[in-house]
Amino acid sequence: MRAAHLPGLSAALWAATLLWAAPPVGAQSGGSPEPAACAAPEMLLEVVVGGAPRGAVPVRLGVDLADTLVPPDVLRAAEAGYAAQTVSCDGQPFVRLSGQVTVTFDQPRQRLLIRPRLDRLQGDTLNLAGAAAGAPTGGQPVWGVEYGADVQATYAVTPAAGAPPAALNATVNADVGGSGGAWSGSAGALLERSDGSWRAQPRAQVSVGVTDSVRVGAAWNAQPLEGSPGLSSSDFRGVALGAQGGFTLLDPERRVDLPLEADVRVFLDGREVAARRAGPGVLRLVDIPHPAGAPLTVQVEVTDETGVRVQEWVLEPDPDPLPRGAYLAAVRAGSSRGAWGADVRGEYGLGRGWRVGASGSAQLGGSLSAGARVAYADARGGAQASVQVTSAVTGGVRSTVTTLGLRGETQVGAARVSAFTVLPLGAWQDTQLGAALNANLDPWTLSVSARTALRRETWSVEGSVTRTFDTVGSVTLSAAAQPGGWRLGVAGGYRPSPRWDLTGGVRAVQVPPAPGSEAPAVAWQAGAGAAFQVDTGNRLTARVSRDDLAVGGSHVGLVLASGEVGLRGASARVQGAVVALPDGLSAQATLGQRAVLLQTGVPGLSILLGGVFVGRTDAAGSVLLSGFTPGETAEVRVDLRDAPFGVQVGTDRRVIVPPQAGLTVLDWRANFRVLRWVQVRGPDGTPVGNGSVVWSGGSVLLDDEGFGLFPAQVVRGEVRSAGDEVLCVLDVTPGAQEVRCGTPPDQPVQ
Secondary structure, eight states: OOOSSOTTOOHHHHHHHHHHHSOOOSSSOTTOOOHHHHTSOEEEEEEEETTEEEEEEEEEOOSSGGGOEEOGGGSOGGGGGGEEEEEEETTEEEEEEOTTSOEEEETTTTEEEEOOOGGGSOOEEEEOGGGGGGSOOOSOOEEEEEEEEEEEEEOOSSOOTTOOOOEEEEEEEEEEEEEETTEEEEEEEEEEEETTEEEEEEEEEEEEESSSSEEEEEEESSOTTSOOOTTOOOOOEEEEEEEEEOOEEEEEEEEEEESSOEEEEEEETTEEEEEEEEOSEEEEEEEEEEETTSOEEEEEEEEETTEEEEEEEEEOOOSSSSOTTOEEEEEEEEEETTEEEEEEEEEEEEETTEEEEEEEEEETTSOEEEEEEEEEEETTEEEEEEEEEEEEEETTEEEEEEEEEEEEEEEETTEEEEEEEEEETTOGGGOEEEEEEEEEETTEEEEEEEEEESSTTOOEEEEEEEEEETTTEEEEEEEEEETTEEEEEEEEEEOSSTTEEEEEEEEEEEOOOOTTSOOOOOEEEEEEEEEEEEETTEEEEEEEETTEEEEEEEEESSSEEEEEEESSEEEEEEEEEEEEETTEEEEESOOOSEEEEEEOSOTTOEEEETTEEEEEOOTTSEEEEEOOOTTSOEEEEEOGGGOOTTEEESOSEEEEOOOSSEEEEEEOGGGEEEEEEEEEEOTTSOBOTTOEEEETTEEEEOOTTSEEEEESSOEEEEEEOTTOOEEEEEEEOTTOSEEEOOBOTTSOOO
């Protein structure tokens, strides 16, 4: 936009504005002429302020550019800070610029450039603390039918004398439910068979978000605020209230330089949260809300006379799962197993890895319990101290027990050391002590643990050592001892190809003798197993032992299914859901009314939640977690003993904060480094059996079929035969499953 005058404002008004904003300097009064400055001849120059042209105007250009005079309407009202005083030359008002403003005369182009000086301008402030309130409250409504079945049969193909009779136990569920807006709920039934009889249990649960932080729920034969019960059985009937908050952090300040008045739009992760007309100077964005557990992209779009530009920042997540001021709390009241009671639990973040927690419960029968804990955790380890008080009435007499607990772990070089103690006050003889050491000294892995109480013959010790052989297999020696008994074993694994896993082992066991009896003879146990990975979602297994033979399989996909049939029993389990979406029906593993989608990027990982196995990651490396306890954080762990070959893990555990409702996504992919199987073929097309690939960052050994485990990034290296002869140079690109080299070996290796 080019304009020599600002419409609607007269020169006299501008003179008064500038005079008020910048009082005259020296002894002269506001309208007095400056003889030296006014003596300069007038020149018709194009004036540019802060990069924006203001048109061709008469300018008195002094010998010293600091004495240059410009018409008052060259400056906007918000740029009054550039003026030192107003003078009159031949009855015409002029503005003398401040000595702190940089002025440049471009003689060839006949232009006068007034550089921006932001500290002379008033600037502006934009507070975004309320921007989080306008954020979307969740995904689209989801409704459907969730189903599941878990069947277990025990029998004997060749019954022996005294063997237990055949039995069938089963659990089947079907629930209609979902979530939409602030509401979520389900209704259905659980059918159970045990002890030869069937029992049907109707159930329902509903919850509603009162505010962004508070949610209330009620349940009949289910757990309130926990989402769809699935195959879980419960006889709780009552209500609950849950609250959590403080997980939105406020970034104190970000600055945007505005040399000119501009239209400003602010976006948080692509969502526009603010727009305004801002004056020139420094625009301060204060109290920018961002979630504690995820990165946030802040974009500021600035539109002024010179065009459009975008300034961007990425606000990093807080590594602390429970940052300072964050909290979770839940209270529940109702009846369970015919007894009325209430319980409460909660956690509060202190910052820098510290958090405190408390829980308590009471029943009408007089049973009481209360506990508190303080914990610290970081990347190297953690510590926790707790106290638990339980009180109960037995035979009209109340007894109270207070127990203290301490535990901690830390990383010492390649070893992780942990220890714990449990101290019952007033019963010191029941004190328990324990310690463990786990060391990864590639290719060796060592694990040792011991525990004892202060009573006689209450100790136990166990340990193992594993030797891995590249990606081909491993051998493990294990031993354990306790008063009157011991265990000694050897086990191994062999991977003949990327899809096959073979295992086998033997161990000798002597258990402690029963009181008054002689020590039993040593019992020998042996077994073997095989697994074949059909694809990333399907796995077949077989196992054999002295008295059993079984085959089975598992599927991870739109349904979760597993099963096994053997000589002594059979089992089958399936879980899934049919969901109604706006574009039609969809099959899913669960409705996910209160769940976390954990993304690892690694298929086939065994995931533990609170120390309990909850499933394997699917073909995309994701697993859906549910069943969280309201008012508490949850610890997710990767079972490293069952990790696929070629997976490197940064840390095997992470504390997460479950959502109050709906499905949240937790991206944990940066924690895993995936190696991949690639078959290498020589220039003639035959596999380079027992050869190797060497590059500047390392080397990979190839098996007899030319397979090797390569990192995910591009690798360029020399292919060498079993006799260490350089065959060629090849590139292994991401996604390649087979590579044939044909580059001359004299080409330099990068």
